[in-house]
Amino acid sequence: MDKYIQLPESKTIKIGIKNSDGSIKKDKDGKEIYLEFDMEDIELPLKYQKCEFLVRKAQQDLKFDYLIIDKHQDIKGKFLLSKNQEDKIKATQKFYKTMEEAMDMFIGQGGVQKIFGDRRYLRMFDDLGDMLEPILPLLKNNVDNIDKEIKEKYKTTDKETLKDE
Numbered sequence: 001m002d003k004y005i006q007l008p009e010s011k012t013i014k015i016g017i018k019n020s021d022g023s024i025k026k027d028k029d030g031k032e033i034y035l036e037f038d039m040e041d042i043e044l045p046l047k048y049q050k051c052e053f054l055v056r057k058a059q060q061d062l063k064f065d066y067l068i069i070d071k072h073q074d075i076k077g078k079f080l081l082s083k084n085q086e087d088k089i090k091a092t093q094k095f096y097k098t099m100e101e102a103m104d105m106f107i108g109q110g111g112v113q114k115i116f117g118d119r120r121y122l123r124m125f126d127d128l129g130d131m132l133e134p135i136l137p138l139l140k141n142n143v144d145n146i147d148k149e150i151k152e153k154y155k156t157t158d159k160e161t162l163k164d165e
Contacts, residue, residue: 015135034114055103058099
């Protein structure tokens with residue numbers, strides 16, 4: 001190839017992940033596992049907002065599903081669990097799947113797996129929110145900076161303004 005274009009430097013931040021014992025989390029090849037956020041992505045705050053909405057909705061749906069299941073007469077299941085217990089587990093599995101998809105929307109595809117592995121639990125989203133709290137001010141600051149840059153870039157000058165003469 002004779003000609004190339006040079007892409008500008010990306011403004012991303014990488015957030016490393018530590019295990020509960022404080023050690024740095026690594027993949028099977030020994031490379032550090034991290035989340036990456038593009039701070040110039042103008043949709044990032046919207047993704048966070050949508051993620052939060054979808055998780056809260058999933059929590060409400062789970063409560064509703066449990067209420068419906070509790071209204072059914074419980075019968076003996078095929079094995080150890082009763083029919084209602086099986087239905088509650090299925091509803092909870094659906095909840096976790098929805099929650100994981102919502103979280104991955106913000107932190108990136110496979111982000112939940114990077115952080116939590118195969119473990120899923122009820123306070124997972126709350127814990128993730130606590131973990132990401134340090135970057136939320138960066139996100140807000142970034143939105144403010146983008147807003148400022150857009151205003152500066154597209155501001156009108158006196159020369160560009162039409163006037164009645």
